[in-house]
Structures are given as structure tokens and as C-alpha cells.
Amino acid sequence: MSISHVDLNALADKYGTPLYLYDQNAMEDKIDAYLDNFVSDRFETQVLYASKAFSCKGMIQLVKQKGMSLDVVSGGELFVAQQVGFDMKKVYFHGNNKSADEIEFALSLDVSTIVVDNYQELLLVDKLAKQLGKKIKVLFRLNIGVDAHTHKYISTALFESKFGMMPDSKAFADCMSYFSDNTNVVFDGIHCHIGSQVFEINAYKLAIDKMVDIISQWSKPLTLNIGGGFGVRYTDEDKPIDTAELCKMLIDYVHKALDDKKVKINKLLIEPGRSIVGEAGSTIYTVGFTKQIPTKSFYFVDGGMTDNIRPALYQAKYDCDVVGKQNEPKTNKVTIAGKCCESGDLIIEDVMLPDAQSGDRIVVYTTGAYGYSMSSNYNKATTPAVVFVKDGNAKVVIKRQTYQDLVANDVDDEWSKL
Ligand SMILES: Cc1ncc(COP(=O)(O)O)c(C=O)c1O
Incomplete structure (x- = not known):
């Protein structure tokens, strides 16, 4: 499965997930x-x-x-x-x-x-x-x-x-x-x-x-x-x-x-x-655990509302595929949920997908607008890298944040009288 002749699994292997990618x-x-x-x-x-x-x-x-x-x-x-x-x-x-x-x-x-x-x-x-x-x-x-x-x-x-x-x-x-x-x-x-x-x-x-x-x-x-x-x-x-x-x-x-x-x-x-960058952008996640409760099945992914707040903010809807299984029968009704401590941290609710295992990649489409730009470090999540792809080539335009970046502005200042 590829975008602009760049294989999505290869991208995820090289740059890690979650990953924002733009065609x-x-x-x-x-x-x-x-x-x-x-x-x-x-x-x-x-x-x-x-x-x-x-x-x-x-x-x-x-x-x-x-x-x-x-x-x-x-x-x-x-x-x-x-x-x-x-x-x-x-x-x-x-x-x-x-x-x-x-x-x-x-x-x-x-x-x-x-x-x-x-x-x-x-x-x-x-x-x-x-x-x-x-x-x-x-x-x-x-x-x-x-x-x-x-x-x-x-x-x-x-x-x-x-x-x-x-x-x-x-x-x-x-x-x-x-x-x-x-x-x-x-x-x-x-x-x-x-x-x-x-x-x-x-x-x-x-x-x-x-x-x-x-x-x-x-x-x-x-x-x-x-x-x-x-x-x-x-x-x-x-x-x-x-x-x-x-x-x-x-x-x-x-x-x-x-x-x-x-x-x-x-x-x-x-x-x-939105109309310039929205559809050109996608996010690749990796599935961690999967969970079944009496009323729902979840695929948990390694990002969530920290890289895409739109579903939680205004019930935005998205489409997705399991990378490499896009042609398999979509037999499972699942909810793609993130890893944040919020019940509303759901990327897509009740979507039909093939069976996915831990380690499978999920690509969510049309995340190019107001995804990265509204991202946050809630739960001290690091902001994903952003990669542009074109004609079989990829280049990083924003590096993934590191844990060190998360504390880069934290200081242990002296108290000063005001
Ligand atoms: C003044 C103004 N112009 C343009 C835009 C862009 O809107 P869109 O990304 O939906 O095209 C916005 C979005 O909030 C806006 O407030």
C-alpha cells in the first residue's frame, strides 16, 4: 500500500509512528x-x-x-x-x-x-x-x-x-x-x-x-x-x-x-x-492492544487526540484502512481509540475493518488540515514527525519530538520578589 509510490509500511519502519505524511x-x-x-x-x-x-x-x-x-x-x-x-x-x-x-x-x-x-x-x-x-x-x-x-x-x-x-x-x-x-x-x-x-x-x-x-x-x-x-x-x-x-x-x-x-x-x-492540505495528508499509526467489551471492539493506536483533536472537538469523521489489508473483507466493526486518558479520545467510531493484530499499521486519511496544527503534548505525548512524499521519495519536514523536547523549556528558577 503506497502513497505517491512510497510504501506506507516502509515509511512507518523508517520514521516510526504515529507519522503525519503529506503527498x-x-x-x-x-x-x-x-x-x-x-x-x-x-x-x-x-x-x-x-x-x-x-x-x-x-x-x-x-x-x-x-x-x-x-x-x-x-x-x-x-x-x-x-x-x-x-x-x-x-x-x-x-x-x-x-x-x-x-x-x-x-x-x-x-x-x-x-x-x-x-x-x-x-x-x-x-x-x-x-x-x-x-x-x-x-x-x-x-x-x-x-x-x-x-x-x-x-x-x-x-x-x-x-x-x-x-x-x-x-x-x-x-x-x-x-x-x-x-x-x-x-x-x-x-x-x-x-x-x-x-x-x-x-x-x-x-x-x-x-x-x-x-x-x-x-x-x-x-x-x-x-x-x-x-x-x-x-x-x-x-x-x-x-x-x-x-x-x-x-x-x-x-x-x-x-x-x-x-x-x-x-x-x-x-x-x-483545509482544501489545500486536508486530503493530501494522512496519519499512520501502529496498533497496540485490541480489546472487546460487550458493546464494542477497540483497536488501540499509538497516537490519538494529541495528534488529531478534531473528532473529540467537533465529532469529525474519518476513513481508514489497515495497511496491507485494504483488500481484505471488512468484517469487524471496530473503534479506533487513542492512548490518552480521556474517554473521548476516539479517532474513528464503529468503522468496518479487517481483522488487525498488534503491530499492524492503520492509515487514517484526510488528516492534513488542523491535525498537526492543533496537536498537543497532553499526557506528555511527543508530537509525531511530518514527512512529505513525492514520486517514490520521502523527506522529513518536521522531526518527531523527543522526551527531552518535552522538558526543554522547564526551568528551576530562583523565586524573585514582585
Ligand atoms: C479567516 C479565515 N480564513 C480562512 C480560513 C481557512 O478555512 P479552511 O481551512 O476551512 O479553508 C479560516 C479558518 O478558520 C479563517 O478563519
Whole structure:
């Protein structure tokens, strides 16, 4: 059983398990599909990789080579971009509670744009930009009240959401009346992100209608950022839209909405994260013990919620195979459980699989987004290595953590009087 001509058992033997692995060809194909199809003859387009889905130097280097733009949400993600010499003119800085240090860091690197979440942030960005003698473009994150019909933890534009400002709110009105010749912030447009793992093109159409309606208030052509969240296939229940088709539909719909309202924009942005890395990633585990209780059978694996919190956090579903037994009859209904001290530490519940023994490897598919990036050291688990595979070759992009790494920041400091 192999991915990009690399045998999964051989990978597990060489690098150990749990192991995150990414098919580089699959990521490159996705990126190409976005860059080739998200184009318009009427305005500039930019595809931003939402680096929160999976960020490390190897990944951001790939994004850089491909000529994509980047969405970062923290000083840490920005630092990774800086480390690989990412063109800061292609970096957009998001987040609902950026610290002054993070904003200063972004300003000092001359990022393209700060996506401002609230009025207090606008004041802080302007103050810091003045202090540093910088001018900075800002987009405003708007909460446009579109239900993306996804899990409530990844629905981000319902009116109760913590993100952004409502278009008719006092906060947004205050932001809009703030700009003058004396401000160091420059109004460049508006942003929304309706949620993640979204399959309904109609949700995006509704969002585009609302955003174009809002942007029609200004005569100057602005930037419109319609976010990311494009759904991927975790199980057969998920029916993602082909990326090329999705891009064309979005562009056509934006053209239509602009025509209807007689509005012009300068630039259109999208921010896919999951759909670039999700399906390209898999996790290989080794089965330890197996257990039968009257109501269930378990295959215990050597990772769990520490390398994939999504099932415990929002009941995310996955598919898997027993490596080398993928063509055997799937006769056993089993639950793949991790090794953490939490009853919710279940990677997949009640999945049909062939008989597996201790030492067999299990590959869980579509773990490339929000797996490594949400991993933790709970129970002092070490974070698995990350390996990229391509055309029969493999390379480590993140080393497995060691026990020593787990105590590297622990210190036995002297007490000091405060
Ligand atoms: C503002 C913003 N843009 C883009 C994304 C990426 O979403 P996805 O990885 O589902 O494409 C997110 C995800 O949380 C987000 O909050």
C-alpha cells in the first residue's frame, strides 16, 4: 500500500509512528487548480493559503515556490513566513485579538494588509503604525450572518460569532468614519469567512451578494475577500466541489453580483486552508492492544487526540484502512481509540475493518488540515514527525519530538520578589 509510490509500511519502519505524511503532488495539484482557475479579466485575484491549517517551514516554502499569497493569524505563523523569506507583500494578517507585539511585528515586516476585527484594533494598528512611521492597508472582517451549515465550532459568520463586526453596527460605522489624511491606516476593503468544511455553493453566493451590497457604498474600487472554508472529503458522506469548478463558479457569481449592483472592485481574494492540505495528508499509526467489551471492539493506536483533536472537538469523521489489508473483507466493526486518558479520545467510531493484530499499521486519511496544527503534548505525548512524499521519495519536514523536547523549556528558577 503506497502513497505517491512510497510504501506506507516502509515509511512507518523508517520514521516510526504515529507519522503525519503529506503527498506533495496532491498539494501542488490543488494549488495549481486554485491559481489556474481563480482568475478574472476584470480585477486582480489572489489565492491566500490559510496557514493555520498546517504551517511549518517546509509547507510555507512550498506555498512560496508556487507563488501563492498567505494568510497568517499570529506572530508565530508570521515568523514561519519570515523564516522562509516569504514575500511580505503577499501576507495578510488576520485574528480577532492581535497583541500590540504581533501588530508591531507585522508592521515592521511590511506585511501587505492587516485584517481588522474590531474598532479597538483599528485604533491600536493606527497608533502603532504612526509610531513606526508606516502606512498600512486594512480590510475589515465583517460578520454577515450567513449560516454555512457546518459544525457550530467552525461556523464563523452567525450573528453570535466572536469574529468581525456586523455591517450595520456602531463599531463598523465608527471604523468607517475614522479615516482621514492624518491616519496611517488605509481603508482597502472588506473580508468575510462564513465557516469551514462548507459544501454549499449557495452559502458563498449569499455571502457574495451581501458583501457586494456592502461594498457598493464606496465609489473607489476596493478589495473583496470572501474567505476560505471549502469542504473536503473525509468520508463518503462528503461531496466536495471540484476546485476548478468551484473557482469558476465563484468568479462568475462575483461578476454577476458586481454587474447587478453596478459596482467595481479592485481585487478579489479567497483563503483556502483545509482544501489545500486536508486530503493530501494522512496519519499512520501502529496498533497496540485490541480489546472487546460487550458493546464494542477497540483497536488501540499509538497516537490519538494529541495528534488529531478534531473528532473529540467537533465529532469529525474519518476513513481508514489497515495497511496491507485494504483488500481484505471488512468484517469487524471496530473503534479506533487513542492512548490518552480521556474517554473521548476516539479517532474513528464503529468503522468496518479487517481483522488487525498488534503491530499492524492503520492509515487514517484526510488528516492534513488542523491535525498537526492543533496537536498537543497532553499526557506528555511527543508530537509525531511530518514527512512529505513525492514520486517514490520521502523527506522529513518536521522531526518527531523527543522526551527531552518535552522538558526543554522547564526551568528551576530562583523565586524573585514582585
Ligand atoms: C479567516 C479565515 N480564513 C480562512 C480560513 C481557512 O478555512 P479552511 O481551512 O476551512 O479553508 C479560516 C479558518 O478558520 C479563517 O478563519
